[in-house]
Amino acid sequence: MKKDIHTHEHLLNVGFEMFLEDGSRNITVRKLAQRANVNSGVFSYHFGSRENYLTELLERWYAPMFNNVQMTMGSNLPPLEGLRAIILEVLDYVAKYGKLIAHLFLDAKSGEQAARKFANNVPLRHPRVILQAIKRAQDAGCIIQEDPVRLLLYLVSVTEAPMIMQHMIHGATDLSPAMMQDVRVILDDPTSAAQRLDWALKGITV
Template sequence: MNKPINATRQQLLDCGLELAKETGLRALTVRGLCQHAGVNPGSFVYHFGSRERYLAELLESWYAPLLRQMQWQQQQQPAALPRLQAMLRQLLEFISEHGGFIAHMLLDAAAGETAAQGFLSTLAPRHPKLLLQSIVDAQQAGELERGDPLHQALFLMSALGLPALTQHIIAGKPMLPGLIQQAFDTYAIDPRHTEQRLQWALRGLRPMESQP
């Protein structure tokens, strides 16, 4: 019995994401995907037409839940600093869950994978814009030090998200002594440590006159 058209399409997307999380986008081939999904190549062509169009839809479907969550926060939370905190937590949870795939995608883009490069080029007006707007709103409310919002956003992500991505990139590679590696893994991905860094970072960005 043939599967419904939408079920076949979703199966190809689900299997592709599973494979991409393991080996990255560069290693994902149409033949390998169809074998893994149990779908004939003709169905793949019918649904997506080409590998490039397939990968573009795969990345969008993977990213969409994060963007919807952050857009919801923007609409529902009028207070700037709590909104920024909530958005940062959502982004950090996403990185924690998908950090391996994000690391693969960054390496794919650096190696010339056009789907990864194309997707990354679309991000600026999406969740980064929401974060920047929340930073601007918090500055105007007197809750954050006045300054370049992009500089502050980069500071926050380097303190919060970058350690988790680094941990995923070096996972399984003997690059650090054992005890240091264990400590770094805890620092990078333990939710308690991440939350502590979030509070430290936001406290450091408070206006100087409000510092204790």
């Protein structure tokens, strides 16, 4: 029997809302079914298991960004511009879904299998494309001839990492609410992230 696409998408959309709120740690089949107003049998029919469901949910969220990064890598942009454009693609996604990414890290740390599997596979995906872009810029003589992996870590540490960190430290700091708000605005602002990227690229440009 053909599966109801509307129900399938509805379950994924509801689960995505729950993931944004509390991560996958608190998504159970019962809670999801109740919130989606379906019975547990419908969930099992569409996904088979909770882990299958979470795996599909994460891939559905990640795929558009990864596809954009691959398309940018395949474009005709000059090497240094291409590297910048690829990282900006990632930063736009991090700015939009930083809270989800923070939850994902915490889920993986807590032993959630789908989150762990996803986190373990990510280095083979968009970071690898960024690494290719770094090597291409090196081959073109645009940036310094240092270990590409070290350069990748450097660029990530000054761009993506602060944006994710602000979601992880929220509520776990001694800063005053006003100061914390200033920090969050700076760390979560895509324009500030792009500025940090430009500073970082200037630091490795020859």
